[in-house]
Amino acid sequence: xxxxxxxxxxxxxxxxxxxxxxxxxxxxxxxxxxxxxxxxxxxxxxxxxxxxxxxxxxxxxxxxxxxxxxxxxxxxxxxxxxxxxxxxxxxxxxxxxxxxxxxxxxxxxxxxxxxxxxxxxxxxxxxxxxxxxxxxxxxxxxxxxxxxxxxxxxxxxxxxxxxxxxxxxxxxxxxxxxxxxxxxxxxxxxxxxxxxxxxxxxxxxxxxxxxxxxxxxxxxxxxxxxxxxxxxxxxxxxxxxxxxxxxxxxxxxxx
Amino acid sequence: xxxxxxxxxxxxxxxxxxxxxxxxxxxxxxxxxxxxxxxxxxxxxxxxxxxxxxxxxxxxxxxxxxxxxxxxxxxxxxxxxxxxxxxxxxxxxxxxxxxxxxxxxxxxxxxxxxxxxxxxxxxxxxxxxxxxxxxxxxxxxxxxxxxxxxxxxxxxxxxxxxxxxxxxxxxxxxxxxxxxxxxxxxxxxxxxxxxxxxxxxxxxxxxxxxxxxxxxxxxxxxxxx
Amino acid sequence: xxxxxxxxxxxxxxxxxxxxxxxxxxxxxxxxxxxxxxxxxxxxxxxxxxxxxxxxxxxxxxxxxxxxxxxxxxxxxxxxxxxxxxxxxxxxxxxxxxxxxxxxxxxxxxxxxxxxxxxxxxxxxxxxxxxxxxxxxxxxxxxxxxxxxxxxxxxxxxxxxxxxxxxxxxxxxxxxxxxxxxxxxxxxxxxxxxxxxxxxxxxxxxxxxxxxxxxxxxxxxxxxxxxxxxxxxxxxxxxxxxxxxxxxxxxxxxx
Numbered sequence: 034x035x036x037x038x039x040x041x042x043x044x045x046x047x048x049x050x051x052x053x054x055x056x057x058x059x060x061x062x063x064x065x066x067x068x069x070x071x072x073x074x075x076x077x078x079x080x081x082x083x084x085x086x087x088x089x090x091x092x093x094x095x096x097x098x099x100x101x102x103x104x105x106x107x108x109x110x111x112x113x114x115x116x117x118x119x120x121x122x123x124x125x126x127x128x129x130x131x132x133x134x135x136x137x138x139x140x141x142x143x144x145x146x147x148x149x150x151x152x153x154x155x156x157x158x159x160x161x162x163x164x165x166x167x168x169x170x171x172x173x174x175x176x177x178x179x180x181x182x183x184x185x186x187x188x189x190x191x192x193x194x195x196x197x198x199x200x201x202x203x204x205x206x207x208x209x210x211x212x213x214x215x216x217x218x219x220x221x222x223x224x225x226x227x228x229x230x231x232x233x234x235x236x237x238x239x240x241x242x243x244x245x246x247x248x249x250x251x252x253x254x255x256x257x258x259x260x261x262x263x264x265x266x267x268x269x270x271x272x273x274x275x276x277x278x279x280x281x282x283x284x285x286x287x288x
Numbered sequence: 289x290x291x292x293x294x295x296x297x298x299x300x301x302x303x304x305x306x307x308x309x310x311x312x313x314x315x316x317x318x319x320x321x322x323x324x325x326x327x328x329x330x331x332x333x334x335x336x337x338x339x340x341x342x343x344x345x346x347x348x349x350x351x352x353x354x355x356x357x358x359x360x361x362x363x364x365x366x367x368x369x370x371x372x373x374x375x376x377x378x379x380x381x382x383x384x385x386x387x388x389x390x391x392x393x394x395x396x397x398x399x400x401x402x403x404x405x406x407x408x409x410x411x412x413x414x415x416x417x418x419x420x421x422x423x424x425x426x427x428x429x430x431x432x433x434x435x436x437x438x439x440x441x442x443x444x445x446x447x448x449x450x451x452x453x454x455x456x457x458x459x460x461x462x463x464x465x466x467x468x469x470x471x472x473x474x475x476x477x478x479x480x481x482x483x484x485x486x487x488x489x490x491x492x493x494x495x496x497x498x499x500x501x502x503x504x505x506x507x508x509x510x511x512x513x
Numbered sequence: 514x515x516x517x518x519x520x521x522x523x524x525x526x527x528x529x530x531x532x533x534x535x536x537x538x539x540x541x542x543x544x545x546x547x548x549x550x551x552x553x554x555x556x557x558x559x560x561x562x563x564x565x566x567x568x569x570x571x572x573x574x575x576x577x578x579x580x581x582x583x584x585x586x587x588x589x590x591x592x593x594x595x596x597x598x599x600x601x602x603x604x605x606x607x608x609x610x611x612x613x614x615x616x617x618x619x620x621x622x623x624x625x626x627x628x629x630x631x632x633x634x635x636x637x638x639x640x641x642x643x644x645x646x647x648x649x650x651x652x653x654x655x656x657x658x659x660x661x662x663x664x665x666x667x668x669x670x671x672x673x674x675x676x677x678x679x680x681x682x683x684x685x686x687x688x689x690x691x692x693x694x695x696x697x698x699x700x701x702x703x704x705x706x707x708x709x710x711x712x713x714x715x716x717x718x719x720x721x722x723x724x725x726x727x728x729x730x731x732x733x734x735x736x737x738x739x740x741x742x743x744x745x746x747x748x749x750x751x752x753x754x755x756x757x758x759x760x761x762x763x764x765x766x767x768x
Contacts, residue, residue, distance in 0.1 A: 445669070450672055451672060463689060465697050466693075466696045491699070491703070502689055509606050
């Protein structure tokens with residue numbers, strides 16, 4: 034069943050604990066100028082889990098992912114990834130995380146191969162050429178490998194983005210609505226990727242609006258509404274209806 | 289890979305990426321060059337350049353042309369990252385922000401340098417001033433480095449603001465006064481050597497060292513959230 | 514809801530991890546501020562009295578020289594303000610405490626005004642001395658460049674709004690600008706040596722009687738105190754503006 038949210042798990046499983054979770058978010062707040070987006074979020078994610086981050090639009094899912102990706106600094110609170118603190122050790126954290134956001138994050142005027150080789154160099158990976166070829170195969174873009182990204186379809190670009198996200202074999206993969214705009218083939222690719230990572234004991238967090246699919250692909254679910262975490266539990270014990278109910282209940286509350 | 293090696297590897301990767309993209313879209317490079325040439329020509333009409341005061345005025349025209357044209361181009365290397373989703377895709381990577389700065393700086397140097405390669409001979413021709421010599425190279429190099437160091441930093445600062453095309457020159461021109469004075473004086477001194485001139489190149493070199501360091505260190509505060 | 518009631522204000526306790534604590538009182542406390550205001554008024558009166566009655570008219574310029582007792586302190590204050598902007602900017606980048614940003618902004622706003630006045634008084638002084646409203650005197654030229662940097666700073670602030678990104682950008686400008694000014698002065702001085710044109714006769718102090726020097730010192734003290742007082746006031750204004758915005762955010766949050 035869902036775990037109590039009142040006592041942040043961070044209290045018992047601090048970064049020095051031996052069985053420490055991979056991700057610890059403690060009293061996280063983020064306010065953009067005058068607009069508060071995340072309000073005292075607490076959760077801890079053990080390594081090897083796949084987490085579905087759910088919530089209606091504007092709930093703060095994207096911001097939470099971006100905080101974890103070290104792209105955004107918290108206004109208050111702390112974020113730990115693999116025992117490293119996000120504001121102090123951002124550089125080390127970046128080595129071990131992958132992030133695919135709303136924007137595909139690839140360069141339109143470079144070809145597929147050039148993009149992959151570029152990012153391989155940025156991650157300090159050797160054998161960039163071979164790696165690029167391998168990735169191109171894996172995501173099924175061989176036919177388009179030497180085409181500029183500008184000429185690709187949305188689904189194809191998304192596949193390239195996924196390739197970029199996983200090329201350095203990240204311990205933690207963050208995906209922001211990876212299923213939007215995907216064609217069937219790419220959708221299957223995503224599912225396979227998630228299962229593969231889970232089997233290999235790697236951690237993944239993804240957001241989605243497709244509740245049923247999301248819950249089926251993940252082991253845990255965290256529901257954000259209005260910047261607050263309102264549910265944190267195993268997906269086995271969470272139903273899509275339940276989640277929808279949470280959306281309605283929280284957003285329907287009178288202002 | 290050692291840290292230094294990785295640093296330069298990443299710098300060169302970003303530089304290569306920027307140059308490649310710019311060559312493929314060819315957005316500002318040619319425009320910059322045309323603008324520099326036009327400025328030189330218009331100056332000729334604006335100022336009455338008789339033979340006797342040419343040395344005094346012509347180098348000014350040259351450096352004004354460079355500074356103005358550079359300002360146009362400086363925004364481009366930053367804009368390349370603004371297209372879709374800002375600099376996230378770079379900031380995400382385990383890359384030292386100084387490497388990003390170095391790459392943007394080198395990119396700007398390449399573009400401005402390309403403009404200079406064309407503009408200097410044209411300038412020499414239409415103003416009939418002997419500047420196509422080896423001696424002009426250090427002046428060009430140091431002056432351009434000064435313009436580009438501050439220019440790259442402030443291009444990043446103004447990249448997200450509304451009136452960025454106008455704000456960049458407003459912020460950068462007052463700061464570049466020592467470079468403009470130094471470069472013009474040094475160019476004049478090269479064409480028409482007069483004794484007892486202060487060490488203009490030394491001034492520009494000191495300027496470069498100081499602001500290169502400051503820009504490299506403060507760059508990350510500008511591009512990160 | 515536009516109005517925010519007292520309970521909301523008093524019940525809001527700043528979180529321990531928040532980087533922008535509220536400050537209840539003024540920088541100096543109510544009595545400190547009054548004392549400063551009083552001291553400023555007193556010393557200013559003294560300075561005015563001395564400038565007009567105590568100091569003798571200058572040999573060459575006559576009574577016109579008395580404007581020096583305004584021009585020099587104002588110019589000095591303008592540069593002092595920039596130094597404050599520099600220090601506050603550097604500390605803001607280092608510490609990320611927005612109070613340093615408030616200080617930098619205050620320094621810049623006051624500094625701009627003082628620089629404008631310095632330029633005007635310099636020009637007024639120069640007219641009878643130079644025979645023209647402007648000559649490219651090294652000090653005045655540097656002051657002019659400083660004016661442009663200041664205005665650029667304010668423009669940047671205006672274009673970036675009250676955002677953390679804007680504050681950081683302005684801080685960088687504050688640092689770069691301050692380091693730039695001495696180099697400007699050096700380069701303009703070298704530039705002027707080739708055209709030894711008119712300078713503002715500031716260098717007459719060598720032969721100046723003690724009364725002139727003393728009056729100048731008193732005037733300097735008066736304007737520095739005035740600057741300090743104004744800085745306090747503008748700082749408070751900045752603080753109130755930021756806190757008002759934050760309260761509005763909280764009101765929307767809790768509403």
